[in-house]
Amino acid sequence: MTPESHSLTGDSPTGTDGPRPGPPPGCPAHGPGPGGPARLHESEDLRTLYEELRDRHGPVAPVLVHDDVPMWVVLGHAESRQLVRTPAQYCKDSRIWSPLRDGLVKPDHPLMPHIAWQPMCAHAEGDEHKRLRAAIDAAVAATDFRGLRRHVNRSVQRVVNRFCEAGEADLVGQYAEHLPMAVMCHVLGMPDEYGDRIVEAARDMIRGTETAIASNAYVMGALERLTARRRAEPMDDFAGRLIAHPAGLTDEEVSQHLRVVLIAAFEATANLLAHVLRQVLIDPRFRSQLNGGQMTVPQAVEQLLWDEPPFSTIFAYFAKQETELGGQRIRKGDGLLFAPAPANVDPRVRPDPTADMQGNRSHLAFGGGPHECPGQDIGRTIAEVGVDALLMRLPDVELSVDEAELSFTESIASRHLVELPVHFTPRPQQDETQRPSHENDTPRQQDWHIGAARPQPGPAGAAPVRPEPRVQPPVPVPPLPPVTEPAPPRNAWQRFLRWWRGY
Numbered sequence: 388m389t390p391e392s393h394s395l396t397g398d399s400p401t402g403t404d405g406p407r408p409g410p411p412p413g414c415p416a417h418g419p420g421p422g423g424p425a426r427l428h429e430s431e432d433l434r435t436l437y438e439e440l441r442d443r444h445g446p447v448a449p450v451l452v453h454d455d456v457p458m459w460v461v462l463g464h465a466e467s468r469q470l471v472r473t474p475a476q477y478c479k480d481s482r483i484w485s486p487l488r489d490g491l492v493k494p495d496h497p498l499m500p501h502i503a504w505q506p507m508c509a510h511a512e513g514d515e516h517k518r519l520r521a522a523i524d525a526a527v528a529a530t531d532f533r534g535l536r537r538h539v540n541r542s543v544q545r546v547v548n549r550f551c552e553a554g555e556a557d558l559v560g561q562y563a564e565h566l567p568m569a570v571m572c573h574v575l576g577m578p579d580e581y582g583d584r585i586v587e588a589a590r591d592m593i594r595g596t597e598t599a600i601a602s603n604a605y606v607m608g609a610l611e612r613l614t615a616r617r618r619a620e621p622m623d624d625f626a627g628r629l630i631a632h633p634a635g636l637t638d639e640e641v642s643q644h645l646r647v648v649l650i651a652a653f654e655a656t657a658n659l660l661a662h663v664l665r666q667v668l669i670d671p672r673f674r675s676q677l678n679g680g681q682m683t684v685p686q687a688v689e690q691l692l693w694d695e696p697p698f699s700t701i702f703a704y705f706a707k708q709e710t711e712l713g714g715q716r717i718r719k720g721d722g723l724l725f726a727p728a729p730a731n732v733d734p735r736v737r738p739d740p741t742a743d744m745q746g747n748r749s750h751l752a753f754g755g756g757p758h759e760c761p762g763q764d765i766g767r768t769i770a771e772v773g774v775d776a777l778l779m780r781l782p783d784v785e786l787s788v789d790e791a792e793l794s795f796t797e798s799i800a801s802r803h804l805v806e807l808p809v810h811f812t813p814r815p816q817q818d819e820t821q822r823p824s825h826e827n828d829t830p831r832q833q834d835w836h837i838g839a840a841r842p843q844p845g846p847a848g849a850a851p852v853r854p855e856p857r858v859q860p861p862v863p864v865p866p867l868p869p870v871t872e873p874a875p876p877r878n879a880w881q882r883f884l885r886w887w888r889g890y
């Protein structure tokens with residue numbers, strides 16, 4: 388495609404190397420109206436809108452966000468990779484954004500909390516970004532993943548204990564939103580802060596309700612106390628590692644980065660967990676593939692990272708120079724939305740959007756390039772163990788409403804499942820240090836237990852079972868022992884599985 392002559396930001400010379408030609412009459416970037424750029428924030432069905440934009444404009448489309456501020460949305464998979472992987476042309480420093488410099492974006496613009504520049508890794512670039520990322524990457528790299536899996540399992544037991552006797556629950560509000568917060572409070576170094584209050588505060592901050600400022604102050608208070616404690620008394624947890632790193636982060640930098648980590652991990656992992664559980668509950672084929680061993684839990688999680696990336700869009704990248712992307716002429720100072728949701732269904736990489744993507748990790752749910760998510764393996768671990776251990780504990784869990792009654796709140800940034808009401812056989816509370824088990828006084832469900840070693844022949848034409856640790860060997864397995872006693876591993880494979888999972 389040849390670059391078009393129009394500009395997203397019109398005639399303003401701000402942030403450009405000189406005067407710009409205005410858009411030609413009828414240009415899609417000229418203003419809203421028939422054939423004009425779509426208002427993303429007004430759309431009630433962004434998926435359909437993105438496909439219409441792809442048909443109309445190709446892989447990069449002009450759009451408007453709140454207050455009719457112009458931006459590009461990058462819809463193509465290859466173009467998205469180019470955007471995030473070319474720091475010489477695009478950065479995340481909003482101070483160069485022309486509409487902001489021109490005063491078109493007011494301080495109270497709804498996107499300012501996402502976009503306003505802050506001295507943090509998510510906005511920094513070059514050497515400053517490397518300094519901040521070095522501390523975060525080192526803190527993540529020191530994670531003992533087997534210990535983390537064990538801890539996630541314990542947290543699952545603790546969270547499920549709160550509702551297992553009732554025989555019903557909302558798996559979004561009572562589970563998917565609690566588990567990541569319980570785990571992240573432990574990972575960061577403040578396990579005692581976990582509770583309903585901090586989950587509500589994080590929810591509040593993300594939704595931007597009128598109490599969001601008070602909730603932010605509550606979360607920041609906890610993180611500042613943690614920073615001060617670790618400065619005085621070093622320990623080997625995430626906060627302690629950030630403080631000890633030679634990058635020399637100030638207390639303010641430490642607590643602000645702990646906030647980014649806590650909130651990014653909470654929101655993204657809660658969304659991912661909810662999306663995977665929803666898929667298991669609404670799609671019998673998906674569930675039976677897991678049940679039968681044709682799909683491992685990590686593969687199921689990866690499939691949902693393709694289909695429902697927890698952040699549908701990231702605010703935002705900005706052009707450092709005049710350039711071309713996906714056939715569009717991009718001006719210096721233009722803003723571009725990095726949008727994993729439409730990029731993951733680009734027909735050039737997924738001609739059949741319903742096809743399984745098992746084994747293919749080239750989705751964009753974690754971004755790419757210098758800002759690629761540093762916590763992706765922590766997020767994956769929470770989601771994988773969160774699905775596996777829940778389904779082992781509540782093997783007969785079923786949706787309590789019709790699939791059509793499940794609703795989402797959709798913003799440009801993410802698609803959030805509102806509720807996931809389920810029922811199951813009421814079960815007694817379980818010692819959280821035990822391995823997950825559904826052995827108790829209720830009959831065993833023969834057709835659904837993904838965590839135990841019970842492979843089934845796959846349907847005709849199914850993919851062969853891969854030699855991965857979560858795939859079960861084709862041997863009959865005796866019943867699990869009662870929950871009060873830890874089950875001794877029965878054979879080498881099961882000992883390996885126990886070692887691999889950490890529980």
Ligand code: HEM
Nearest residue numbers: 508509648651652655656697752753754758760762765766
């Ligand atoms: C399923 C879970 C998660 C998803 C889908 C996810 C996704 C993302 C995405 C898309 C970005 C932006 C990449 C870009 O700007 O190009 C990001 C950045 C980031 N994420 Fe995650 N994330 C997840 C979990 C976590 C966890 C558990 C942590 C904590 C360790 C974390 C920490 C961060 C940080 C610090 C950044 C900013 C990195 C930078 O700008 O250099 N995320 N994440």
